[in-house]
Amino acid sequence: SQQGEEDPQALSIQEGENATMNCSYKTSINNLQWYRQNSGRGLVHLILIRSNEREKHSGRLRVTLDTSKKSSSLLITASRAADTASYFCAPFRAGSYQLTFGKGTKLSVIP
Amino acid sequence: EAGVAQSPRYKIIEKRQSVAFWCNPISGHATLYWYQQILGQGPKLLIQFQNNGVVDDSQLPKDRFSAERLKGVDSTLKIQPAKLEDSAVYLCASTPNSDTQYFGPGTRLTVL
Numbered sequence: 001s002q003q004g005e006e007d008p009q010a011l012s013i014q015e016g017e018n019a020t021m022n023c024s025y026k027t028s029i030n031n032l033q034w035y036r037q038n039s040g041r042g043l044v045h046l047i048l049i050r051s052n053e054r055e056k057h058s059g060r061l062r063v064t065l066d067t068s069k070k071s072s073s074l075l076i077t078a079s080r081a082a083d084t085a086s087y088f089c090a091p092f093r094a095g096s097y098q099l100t101f102g103k104g105t106k107l108s109v110i111p
Numbered sequence: 112e113a114g115v116a117q118s119p120r121y122k123i124i125e126k127r128q129s130v131a132f133w134c135n136p137i138s139g140h141a142t143l144y145w146y147q148q149i150l151g152q153g154p155k156l157l158i159q160f161q162n163n164g165v166v167d168d169s170q171l172p173k174d175r176f177s178a179e180r181l182k183g184v185d186s187t188l189k190i191q192p193a194k195l196e197d198s199a200v201y202l203c204a205s206t207p208n209s210d211t212q213y214f215g216p217g218t219r220l221t222v223l
Contacts, residue, residue, distance in 0.1 A: 042214035088153055092210055097142055101153030
């Protein structure tokens with residue numbers, strides 16, 4: 001299945017701490033994307049990492065990709081209360097233009 | 112740039128009633144998706160359109176769900192008749208045939 005599986009399912013941290021969430025998948029991919037969903041809202045694209053990249057940064061976000069292990073991680077540094085949301089990884093294979101989402105990681109940042 | 116618009120934002124109906132959701136994608140985006148997201152789960156793809164043609168509707172419960180995208184722009188998703196298990200958030204997303212999808216705010220459906 002192209003679906004990504006996020007781990008842990010829930011994560012609670014104090015404001016200012018770093019948050020790390022992981023994603024595993026089963027098929028070969030062209031890229032892997034991370035999305036955020038605030039409660040009651042739609043998903044927002046955060047970052048995309050291509051299969052030939054190992055690490056990518058965007059602001060306080062750092063994403064790694066290990067295609068040999070079929071895994072990715074998302075690190076949010078210096079977390080803020082506004083980072084409280086669910087985070088989904090989505091492995092992508094070119095051609096179908098489809099994303100398959102797992103259950104996500106629910107992050108709670110306590111002020 | 113305007114985002115993906117959806118309406119209504121909330122809908123409460125009785126079981127066996129019908130309901131329709133509307134989506135207006137970002138201008139110029141050829142591909143449009145409808146997802147169903149049940150509480151505590153990730154979004155599940157229901158149907159994918161390329162312009163006004165259906166690319167994939169393999170996960171659409173066709174006995175009660177229907178969708179159309181006339182003129183390759185706006186789209187409507189209909190449920191008739193609704194069941195209790197249809198209670199969910201219905202998300203619309205679009206893409207200009209790139210890797211990234213852009214999501215609307217969703218419609219929260221409650222079936223009583």
